[in-house]
Amino acid sequence: xxxxxxxxxxxxxxxxxxxxxxxxxxxxxxxxxxxxxxxxxxxxxxxxxxxxxxxxxxxxxxxxxxxxxxxxxxxxxxxxxxxxxxxxxxxxxxxxxxxxxxxxxxxxxxxxxxxxxxxxxxxxxxxxxxxxxxxxxxxxxxxxxxxxxxxxxxxxxxxxxxxxxxxxxxxxxxxxxxxxxxxxxxxxxxxxxxxxxxxxxxxxxxxxxxxxxxxxxxxxxxxxxxxxxxxxxxxxxx
Amino acid sequence: xxxxxxxxxxxxxxxxxxxxxxxxxxxxxxxxxxxxxxxxxxxxxxxxxxxxxxxxxxxxxxxxxxxxxxxxxxxxxxxxxxxxxxxxxxxxxxxxxxxxxxxxxxxxxxxxxxxxxxxxxxxxxxxxxxxxxxxxxxxxxxxxxxxxxxxxxxxxxxxxxxxxxxxxxxxxxxxxxxxxxxxxxxxxxxxxxxxxxxxxxxxxxxxxxxxxxxxxxxxxxxxxxxxxxxxxxxxxx
Numbered sequence: 001x002x003x004x005x006x007x008x009x010x011x012x013x014x015x016x017x018x019x020x021x022x023x024x025x026x027x028x029x030x031x032x033x034x035x036x037x038x039x040x041x042x043x044x045x046x047x048x049x050x051x052x053x054x055x056x057x058x059x060x061x062x063x064x065x066x067x068x069x070x071x072x073x074x075x076x077x078x079x080x081x082x083x084x085x086x087x088x089x090x091x092x093x094x095x096x097x098x099x100x101x102x103x104x105x106x107x108x109x110x111x112x113x114x115x116x117x118x119x120x121x122x123x124x125x126x127x128x129x130x131x132x133x134x135x136x137x138x139x140x141x142x143x144x145x146x147x148x149x150x151x152x153x154x155x156x157x158x159x160x161x162x163x164x165x166x167x168x169x170x171x172x173x174x175x176x177x178x179x180x181x182x183x184x185x186x187x188x189x190x191x192x193x194x195x196x197x198x199x200x201x202x203x204x205x206x207x208x209x210x211x212x213x214x215x216x217x218x219x220x221x222x223x224x225x226x227x228x229x230x231x232x233x234x235x236x237x238x
Numbered sequence: 239x240x241x242x243x244x245x246x247x248x249x250x251x252x253x254x255x256x257x258x259x260x261x262x263x264x265x266x267x268x269x270x271x272x273x274x275x276x277x278x279x280x281x282x283x284x285x286x287x288x289x290x291x292x293x294x295x296x297x298x299x300x301x302x303x304x305x306x307x308x309x310x311x312x313x314x315x316x317x318x319x320x321x322x323x324x325x326x327x328x329x330x331x332x333x334x335x336x337x338x339x340x341x342x343x344x345x346x347x348x349x350x351x352x353x354x355x356x357x358x359x360x361x362x363x364x365x366x367x368x369x370x371x372x373x374x375x376x377x378x379x380x381x382x383x384x385x386x387x388x389x390x391x392x393x394x395x396x397x398x399x400x401x402x403x404x405x406x407x408x409x410x411x412x413x414x415x416x417x418x419x420x421x422x423x424x425x426x427x428x429x430x431x432x433x434x435x436x437x438x439x440x441x442x443x444x445x446x447x448x449x450x451x452x453x454x455x456x457x458x459x460x461x462x463x464x465x466x467x468x469x470x471x472x473x474x475x
Contacts, residue, residue: 060339075339082345089338101326102297102312108319 003061004074005031005090008049010038011221012228014167015080016056022087022163024215026094034067044068050078058083060090081111084160095157106154110145110161117141118168126175128182128237136194143203151209158213166210170220171229173211180229182236241298242311243268246286248275249458250465252404253317254293259400260324262452264331271304281305287315295320297327318348321397332394343391347382347398354378355405363412365419365474373431380440388446399447406444407457408466417466419473 007023009016023031036045036055048070050057062074070076077083088097097104117138124130142165147154153161175181176192195204210216245261245268247254261268273282273292285307287294299311307313314320325334334341354375361367379402383390390398412418413429432441447453 075342077339077342077346079346079349082342082349085345086338086342089341101323102314104326105312105314105319105323108322109314109316112316112319 002029004059004064005029006034006059006067006070006074007031008034008036008045008057008059008067009055010036011219011224013038013055014171015054017167017170017219018080018160018163019056019058019083019087020219021166021215022084022096022160024218025158025163025213026087026091026096028087028091028094032067042068044070048072049076052078054078056080056083058086060086081115081164084111084163088160096160096163098155098157098159103155106145107159107161110142110153111164113142113145114161114165114168118165122168122172125183125187126181126233128184128235132183132187132190132194135191139195139200139203143200143206146202146206148202151206153206162210166213166216167220169207169210170216170222171225172207174222174226174229178226178229180226180233182233184237240267242296242301244271244296244304244307244311245269246271246273246282246292246294246296246304248273248292250462251292252408253291255404255456256317256397256400257293257295257320257324258456259403259452260321260333260397262455263395263400264324264328264333266324266328266331269304279305281307285309286313289315291315293317293320295323297323318352318401321348321400325397333397333400335392335394335396340392343382344396344398347379347390348401350379350382351398351402351405355402359405359409362420362424363418363470365421365472369420369424369427372428376432376437376440380437383439383443385439390443395450403447403450403453406447407453407459408462410444410448411459411463411466415463415466417463417470419470421474 005028007016007019009020011017020033036042038055041053046053049059056078058077059070059074060077062071065071077086084096088094097107121130121138122135125132125135145153150156152158153165175188176195179186179188181188194200243261243266245254245257247258247270249272258270273279275292278290283290286296293315295314296307296311297314299308302308314323321333325331334344358367358375359372362369362372387393389395390402412425413432416423416425418425431437
């Protein structure tokens with residue numbers, strides 16, 4: 001009998017979606033999902049699940065309680081990339097991580113690159129604090145790591161590297177198609193044009209492949225994210 | 239016959255030292271090569287790490303001279319990626335526990351080290367972060383330490399301990415010498431705060447880490463102080 005697993009998430013959070021994608025792609029045994037109201041956080045969430053108050057959080061083990069009544073006996077695991085590794089440990093035959101140590105290192109290096117270049121540089125660009133050129137260099141760094149001729153970032157199976165980047169790829173598509181962001185007007189469109197060029201063909205192909213996967217379509221609602229972006233990016237730099 | 243393992247490092251780099259500590263803990267045989275970071279050899283950037291940083295680990299391939307790395311070896315960069323790689327290579331070393339929940343605790347500790355020590359605390363030393371925020375950062379780390387335990391997570395030395403220990407040694411230097419780009423005296427003040435009851439658990443853990451033989455063997459305090467004096471010459475007022 002497997003242990004209970006509950007995922008606390010929010011549909012606008014790319015970090016939550018990394019974890020959802022990994023669970024779906026791994027064909028994980030049944031788990032519970034609970035949507036946290038981030039603007040009106042319940043007291044039990046910060047006191048019993050995550051003092052930092054952020055999603056995603058996974059609870060694992062302990063008695064099978066209602067998600068809004070978490071047991072002190074369950075393990076609480078926060079930080080999306082920590083949770084991804086945890087799922088790879090729980091489901092060692094799912095392919096979420098390869099068995100070979102060198103390939104595993106490649107997956108982790110890819111995730112490290114996402115933290116630096118996407119969650120770092122590219123996010124700064126969205127906030128109006130980084131140049132388009134640097135955003136393009138960042139994406140190029142990621143492109144260099146992509147396995148040649150494979151549908152996946154590393155090796156020949158969906159790994160936590162793919163789960164880690166996919167929610168960001170979905171939101172990158174919104175930015176290039178709507179120009180929503182705090183960068184100067186038009187920079188989103190320009191980014192989109194650059195990414196359509198021959199220099200980024202490998203990246204574009206990989207990204208499209210990730211966006212076409214049923215797992216993403218199952219958990220991702222583009223309209224909600226577009227509305228959310230409109231509400232947070234209201235301060236364009238000139 | 240096990241594969242060759244070569245670690246390219248620099249003795250003042252805390253990121254390099256993390257790897258030395260993990261290798262010592264795993265009792266793993268390896269070759270160490272110190273890279274001249276101020277005058278980087280061409281073969282280092284072209285064959286090992288285009289970004290030009292240490293640590294770099296090469297694994298496998300023929301047993302060559304470190305200055306002539308083979309294209310057949312795997313090249314692994316980023317200290318925390320290398321730590322996980324070593325835990326994979328040596329699954330019975332204790333570098334990572336077997337239990338998934340404990341493994342997650344180790345990784346959360348490493349994530350916290352990245353955010354609060356390699357982020358906030360290093361920014362403070364560079365003169366870019368407030369004293370109050372540094373104390374909060376160290377307190378966050380302290381909260382993760384279990385009372386009465388010798389190690390960051392569980393009852394064995396893990397990559398969590400290897401990850402933070404080099405930074406603890408350099409923190410000690412900062413509090414004892416006041417070297418840094420923060421305003422004069424802030425380093426001494428930090429030391430005083432850390433001596434107080436609020437940080438007793440942290441101080442005890444830090445001292446245990448610094449007292450370990452594996453640590454002493456890889457720590458060159460004079461070289462680090464010399465490097466810090468050259469590096470931190472721009473105090474903010």
